[in-house]
Amino acid sequence: MIEAVGLTKRYGDKTAVYNLSFQVRPGAVTGFLGPNGSGKSTTMRMILGLDDPTAGQVTIGGHPYRKLPNAPRQVGALLDAKAVHGGRHARNHLLCLAQLSGIPARRVDEVLGVVGLQDVAKRRSKGFSLGMGQRLGIAAALLGDPQVLLFDEPVNGLDPEGILWVRNLMKSLAAEGRTVFVSSHLMSEMALTADHLIVIGRGQLLADMSVRDFISHNSADFARVRTPDTEPQQREKLTASLTEAGGQVLPEQDGALRVMGLPLPRISDLAHDADVRLWELSPHQASLEEAYMRMTQGAVDYRSTVDQRAGFLQELPPGAVPPPQMPVPGQGQPGWYAPPPPQQGGHPFAMPQGQPPAGPYGAPAVPGAGEPNPYAQPSPAPAQPAPAAAPDLTKPEDAR
Numbered sequence: 001m002i003e004a005v006g007l008t009k010r011y012g013d014k015t016a017v018y019n020l021s022f023q024v025r026p027g028a029v030t031g032f033l034g035p036n037g038s039g040k041s042t043t044m045r046m047i048l049g050l051d052d053p054t055a056g057q058v059t060i061g062g063h064p065y066r067k068l069p070n071a072p073r074q075v076g077a078l079l080d081a082k083a084v085h086g087g088r089h090a091r092n093h094l095l096c097l098a099q100l101s102g103i104p105a106r107r108v109d110e111v112l113g114v115v116g117l118q119d120v121a122k123r124r125s126k127g128f129s130l131g132m133g134q135r136l137g138i139a140a141a142l143l144g145d146p147q148v149l150l151f152d153e154p155v156n157g158l159d160p161e162g163i164l165w166v167r168n169l170m171k172s173l174a175a176e177g178r179t180v181f182v183s184s185h186l187m188s189e190m191a192l193t194a195d196h197l198i199v200i201g202r203g204q205l206l207a208d209m210s211v212r213d214f215i216s217h218n219s220a221d222f223a224r225v226r227t228p229d230t231e232p233q234q235r236e237k238l239t240a241s242l243t244e245a246g247g248q249v250l251p252e253q254d255g256a257l258r259v260m261g262l263p264l265p266r267i268s269d270l271a272h273d274a275d276v277r278l279w280e281l282s283p284h285q286a287s288l289e290e291a292y293m294r295m296t297q298g299a300v301d302y303r304s305t306v307d308q309r310a311g312f313l314q315e316l317p318p319g320a321v322p323p324p325q326m327p328v329p330g331q332g333q334p335g336w337y338a339p340p341p342p343q344q345g346g347h348p349f350a351m352p353q354g355q356p357p358a359g360p361y362g363a364p365a366v367p368g369a370g371e372p373n374p375y376a377q378p379s380p381a382p383a384q385p386a387p388a389a390a391p392d393l394t395k396p397e398d399a400r
């Protein structure tokens with residue numbers, strides 16, 4: 001198990017990670033999510049003893065990484081797949097790592113087979129594609145047959161077949177009882193791979209819960225309703241009727257209506273009573289991506305001026321409370337988006353919960369702050385449901 005307690009990292013004035021406490025348990029794939037610059041890599045580096053915390057601590061199996069006996073046999077990591085000596089053959093690269101850790105050479109050939117690089121084992125890694133480099137990095141992580149594995153963006157550059165392979169590998173490693181901690185920006189992939197999520201924003205913990213709970217806590221069920229396109233007055237009539245009945249009604253980009261707060265049969269009855277014909281009445285559940293966008297919207301450092309989420313997340317309904325902001329000293333108030341509020345007591349969403357396929361990873365398992373919060377100042381809620389006058393978020397903060 002990985003355990004962080006009050007983990008904090010500052011680089012000069014920059015607080016990269018603040019007071020993070022979480023546990024990553026064995027037997028599950030734990031996804032590590034957060035916007036760019038939120039502190040994921042910094043956290044992983046501290047777990048691996050590559051950076052010293054400014055405050056707090058992080059342990060693996062009860063020990064700081066640097067105090068683990070024979071750490072490479074207990075912990076494997078893929079942090080930066082490009083961090084290899086490009087002039088070496090793939091096999092030689094792994095052999096060097098194996099020799100440093102007292103791992104037998106036959107294990108090198110085993111992991112080359114596991115990651116599918118056996119046919120290019122004698123090729124120099126500088127000629128490798130992005131995906132091949134990722135596979136080589138994963139092979140290095142698996143070399144010591146460790147119980148604890150960390151992967152920073154493991155599917156980066158992989159084709160669909162490679163992504164499926166990584167997904168199955170992560171699941172089978174967890175099914176063997178290992179601790180698997182994986183960061184990714186691909187929400188759809190995390191929804192299929194992870195059992196549990198740790199989400200951070202601006203270095204702070206935003207969520208630590210199962211994928212299922214994360215989605216149900218951060219999203220709202222809604223109905224899509226469509227009236228005949230040729231009769232706009234029907235749409236207006238229905239909007240008035242649904243609003244009067246307590247529903248929240250928002251326009252969708254394609255002319256349909258998004259309705260929250262009313263069950264489908266009630267919407268149907270109201271439409272019938274108002275003598276409005278429906279061309280569509282369908283239930284919808286948010287995706288992990290939508291739930292993630294909602295949760296992290298106040299913690300995004302880098303955002304395009306032409307933000308695609310403008311069409312994805314809807315305007316704040318009247319009376320709804322905007323999400324909490326996480327101001328950074330000297331940075332001003334970030335812009336924010338205003339999707340509909342989560343439905344209170346909403347139903348958990350049914351996530352794809354496929355069983356991990358039988359062991360593509362065939363190797364046997366080894367048996368066995370008390371500091372001031374830099375983000376603490378209260379966040380003034382905007383008076384209007386419109387983007388606040390924002391700093392130039394198109395530039396890294398250093399450039400602003």
Ligand SMILES: Nc1ncnc2c1ncn2[C@@H]1O[C@H](COP(=O)(O)OP(=O)(O)OP(=O)(O)O)[C@@H](O)[C@H]1O
Nearest residue numbers: 011014015016034035036037038039040041042043
């Ligand atoms: N060595 C360093 N010196 C100064 N600042 C740093 C250093 N390393 C990271 N930072 C800053 O700390 C913050 C967190 O960076 P980090 O790389 O951990 O984020 P991340 O979540 O991994 O981002 P991404 O998703 O883009 O990889 C960023 O603002 C980054 O600029």
